[in-house]
Amino acid sequence: MESAVVYGSQFGNTRQIAEAIGRGLGPEARVLEAASFSPSQLRRGSLLVVGSPIVGWKPLEGLGAWLDALAPGSLDGVRTAAFDTRVKLFIHGDAAKKIERALEAAGAERAADPTWYYVEGTEGPLLKGEIERAEAWGRSLAGGQ
Incomplete structure (x- = not known):
């Protein structure tokens, strides 16, 4: 199965989660920043995982622009899954659900419910165990082909 993890990251935490998901998906998975990726690189049946930190109740601006540019169809x-990184004490938006809606508007099929990963503060670090949880999620996504 062809798979890609596309992300936007502000302080590196979301990048770390994206890389962990990629490891879980397997050695062929590509992990790229959104600006470096075009959906035209995917074939039917591919898996696309997209993630962002929550910034102002929505995905990071650059990833939001990438999502807005997705054409219908x-x-x-393409099977998709969405994730976000957030501070555990505050639920200040839900980037993962906004990402999921944008992907589905472009014709994607949901491979998994949106999920999130926690950071200690705005700049991180990730809470203990989140990297391992992201790798496990990647493995479960790979198993659901």
Whole structure:
């Protein structure tokens, strides 16, 4: 199965989660910043995982622009999953659900419910065990082909 993890990251925490998900998906998974990735690189049946930190109750601006640029039908036949990183004490938005809605508007099929990973503060670090949890999620996504 072809798979890609596309992310936006502000302080590196979301990048670390994206890389962990990629490891869980397997050695062929590509992990890229959104600006470096085009959905045209995917075929039907591919898996696309997209993530962002929550910034102002929504995805990071650069990833938001990438999502806004997705054309209707550009993800037809592509399975997708969304995640975000957030501070555990405050639920200040839900980037993962906004990402999921944008992916589905582009024609994607949901491979898993949106999920989130926790950081200690705005700049991190990630809470203990989040990297391992992200790798396990990647493995479960790979198993659901």
